[in-house]
Amino acid sequence: MSPETQPEKVGYAPIGVVASSFNEPGDPKAMRNAESTLILDEKYVVAMDGLDRYKFILVIYHIDRSPGYLERVHPMGDQSIPERGVLATRSPCRPNPIGITVAEILKIEGNRIKVTGLDALNETPILDIKPYEEHFDSPVGIEREREPGYRPRDA
Amino acid sequence: MSPETQPEKVGYAPIGVVASSFNEPGDPKAMRNAESTLILDEKYVVAMDGLDRYKFILVIYHIDRSPGYLERVHPMGDQSIPERGVLATRSPCRPNPIGITVAEILKIEGNRIKVTGLDALNETPILDIKPYEEHFDSPVGIEREREPGYRPRDA
Numbered sequence: 424m425s426p427e428t429q430p431e432k433v434g435y436a437p438i439g440v441v442a443s444s445f446n447e448p449g450d451p452k453a454m455r456n457a458e459s460t461l462i463l464d465e466k467y468v469v470a471m472d473g474l475d476r477y478k479f480i481l482v483i484y485h486i487d488r489s490p491g492y493l494e495r496v497h498p499m500g501d502q503s504i505p506e507r508g509v510l511a512t513r514s515p516c517r518p519n520p521i522g523i524t525v526a527e528i529l530k531i532e533g534n535r536i537k538v539t540g541l542d543a544l545n546e547t548p549i550l551d552i553k554p555y556e557e558h559f560d561s562p563v564g565i566e567r568e569r570e571p572g573y574r575p576r577d578a
Numbered sequence: 579m580s581p582e583t584q585p586e587k588v589g590y591a592p593i594g595v596v597a598s599s600f601n602e603p604g605d606p607k608a609m610r611n612a613e614s615t616l617i618l619d620e621k622y623v624v625a626m627d628g629l630d631r632y633k634f635i636l637v638i639y640h641i642d643r644s645p646g647y648l649e650r651v652h653p654m655g656d657q658s659i660p661e662r663g664v665l666a667t668r669s670p671c672r673p674n675p676i677g678i679t680v681a682e683i684l685k686i687e688g689n690r691i692k693v694t695g696l697d698a699l700n701e702t703p704i705l706d707i708k709p710y711e712e713h714f715d716s717p718v719g720i721e722r723e724r725e726p727g728y729r730p731r732d733a
Contacts, residue, residue, distance in 0.1 A: 432589040432590060432591050433590055433592065433640045433703065434588065434590075435587060435590075435676070436673070437588065438673050438674065452728075452729075455719070455720065455723045456723050467665065467673065469649045469650065469663055470649045470650070470663040470665045470673070471663050471665050471666065472650065472663035472666060473662030473663050473666030474663065474665060474666040477666070478717075479717050481678065483638075483676055485588045487588075494625050495624065495625070499730065499732065501732070507627055507628030508629065510622065510625045510626050510706075510708070511626065511628030511629040511631070511632065511709055512628070513708060513709070513711060517708075518593050518622065518625070518706070519590040519591070519593065519705050521590070521638055521676075521705060523636065523638070523714075524714055525715055525716060525717060525719065525720065526720070527720050539720065540719065540720035542714075548588065550676060551665075551673070551674050551676050553668055553672075554666055554668070555717070557716075559678075559679055559680065559697075560680055560716070561712075561715070561716055562633075562680060562682065564610070564680065564695065565610065565680065565682050565694065565695035568607050568610045568611050568695070569611060575654065577654065577656070577659050
């Protein structure tokens with residue numbers, strides 16, 4: 424068991440794309456306040472069944488316009504903050520340019536999910552979406568698992 | 579702009595592996611309460627610099643022992659809960675078997691990060707780690723971005 428026994432590359436086929444009015448990196452605040460649409464491949468409509476019971480989802484996407492890997496960066500691109508290792512930041516310049524954001528579902532129609540809160544550019548490939556579950560997605564879950572009687576409940 | 583113009587597959591080289599005493603799927607509660615170690619490739623030690631300022635990280639991993647894609651599943655494998663679309667669950671049987679969990683950092687030594695809260699099996703390939711930021715990783719961030727004066731602060 425060591426990093427040297429690592430498997431080859433892993434490959435994922437995008438399940439859809441982001442439609443947004445932002446075609447290049449800009450003000451993250453404006454991007455997240457805007458509405459975007461997740462357009463999934465038609466073949467995933469059945470796999471989307473039940474998403475309407477959630478208000479928030481994790482959107483996992485491929486940062487296809489990442490500038491490339493950098494070992495160290497200024498957090499949030501702010502030159503006034505000292506550089507640190509890229510894995511200790513949310514910079515896109517990571518070894519594997521995977522983006523993750525919590526987005527709010529506004530409307531679901533067929534293979535389209537209208538959201539707000541997303542910071543992905545137009546035509547960004549979507550790799551996965553997951554219902555946001557406080558139990559898995561926040562420090563709260565780690566504490567809850569320590570309670571002997573706790574069992575996660577279904578949403 | 580449509581799913582038909584999607585790029586080919588995207589490929590990622592794992593940045594490390596999980597060391598855990600769990601070699602096959604078991605009680606998720608026991609797994610998350612146990613300690614695991616993230617062993618990153620030595621070449622990422624510089625990229626890890628600064629992680630010590632965080633208490634929680636997102637661990638993004640390849641579910642290499644996923645049973646494969648299923649359109650619909652019982653949430654949490656519980657037959658008493660009606661099936662729904664896999665994308666509306668946290669099941670590993672998703673189109674792209676990407677796992678995401680928030681883990682608590684217990685100790686960092688060189689290329690090794692000891693954590694608790696992780697639900698990944700021994701030798702699971704790690705694709706990325708990110709500092710947990712409430713702003714990006716919880717519904718709170720979407721609300722905050724709506725406040726005109728809000729700017730995320732550095733950790």
